[in-house]
Amino acid sequence: MKTLVGMSILITGGASGLGLGAARYFIDAGSRVTICGRRPDKIAAAQQTLGDACCAVVGDITDSDDRQTIITAAVEHGGGALHALINNAGNMYRGAITDLDEKALLDVFNTNVVAGMLLSGLAVPYLEDTEGAIIFIGSVHTRRAFPGASPYAATKAAVESLTRVLAAELGEKRIRVNCVVPGGVYTEINQRAGLFDDETALARLQGMASLHALGRIGTETEIAEAMAYLICAEWTTGATVDVDGGLGLGLSQG
Numbered sequence: 001m002k003t004l005v006g007m008s009i010l011i012t013g014g015a016s017g018l019g020l021g022a023a024r025y026f027i028d029a030g031s032r033v034t035i036c037g038r039r040p041d042k043i044a045a046a047q048q049t050l051g052d053a054c055c056a057v058v059g060d061i062t063d064s065d066d067r068q069t070i071i072t073a074a075v076e077h078g079g080g081a082l083h084a085l086i087n088n089a090g091n092m093y094r095g096a097i098t099d100l101d102e103k104a105l106l107d108v109f110n111t112n113v114v115a116g117m118l119l120s121g122l123a124v125p126y127l128e129d130t131e132g133a134i135i136f137i138g139s140v141h142t143r144r145a146f147p148g149a150s151p152y153a154a155t156k157a158a159v160e161s162l163t164r165v166l167a168a169e170l171g172e173k174r175i176r177v178n179c180v181v182p183g184g185v186y187t188e189i190n191q192r193a194g195l196f197d198d199e200t201a202l203a204r205l206q207g208m209a210s211l212h213a214l215g216r217i218g219t220e221t222e223i224a225e226a227m228a229y230l231i232c233a234e235w236t237t238g239a240t241v242d243v244d245g246g247l248g249l250g251l252s253q254g
């Protein structure tokens with residue numbers, strides 16, 4: 001089993017939520033982390049909080065020039081190496097199937113699926129040198145069907161398939177590809193999508209506590225622990241690891 005000490009890790013969308021929690025966790029464990037995001041104020045605040053072990057890049061993963069800039073920055077910050085790419089950046093889009101907006105649908109696929117595929121391709125030469133890892137972030141939306149969430153759920157089903165195919169494809173390069181499937185953790189994903197304010201988003205999530213076998217929602221750190229395992233586990237590839245407190249089990253009372 002590898003350790004996180006001295007690793008160079010790129011986390012897309014690392015200025016908030018699960019990505020920020022993971023950046024903090026990896027830096028505390030001795031890694032050098034590069035994060036990216038589109039909002040300069042968020043990126044600057046994250047950089048300030050995380051300190052010199054963090055390189056924070058303002059960049060949009062759906063833009064090809066930005067993708068190259070982000071990868072180059074991560075390799076430079078890592079002293080010429082990249083040990084892990086975490087395709088974490090993601091957006092929520094939901095709506096009834098009769099009401100979907102084509103541009104919004106293409107945008108969410110572009111961010112949640114296509115950009116991560118293209119970034120993964122750019123990262124391969126560096127990950128091959130380190131026998132590194134790619135991690136995709138899925139969602140409990142592939143385990144439980146939430147009416148009205150078909151766009152988001154479909155993107156997350158896509159990353160689970162990608163995980164298996166890329167694990168098969170990149171195994172000969174000794175690159176491992178895995179997926180963490182989180183349950184409900186309070187972040188800003190729904191607020192950024194304009195769905196709820198902070199208070200309502202938290203109340204809705206807390207209202208789902210009893211649907212979890214373990215009776216509560218999760219934390220960023222609990223998701224980061226699974227990411228850390230998948231970065232370090234040398235004989236695990238093509239796996240999807242559910243870290244959801246049992247939400248995906250579909251508990252029933254009877």
Ligand SMILES: NC(=O)c1ccc[n+]([C@@H]2O[C@H](COP(=O)([O-])OP(=O)(O)OC[C@H]3O[C@@H](n4cnc5c(N)ncnc54)[C@H](OP(=O)(O)O)[C@@H]3O)[C@@H](O)[C@H]2O)c1
Pocket residue numbers: 012013014015016017018019036037038039042059060061062087088089090091111137138139140181182183184185186187188189190192
């Ligand atoms: N929270 C949960 O309960 C939960 C559950 C299952 C899965 N997930 C997944 O976990 C991942 C992280 O989400 P989160 O919940 O932590 O939400 P979040 O706090 O909103 O974080 C997502 C981050 O992605 C960044 N981002 C979005 N589009 C981007 C783009 N085009 N280029 C660069 N950065 C971009 C956002 O920053 P900018 O807007 O500034 O770019 C934001 O910081 C997502 O893939 C999400 O689907 C979350």
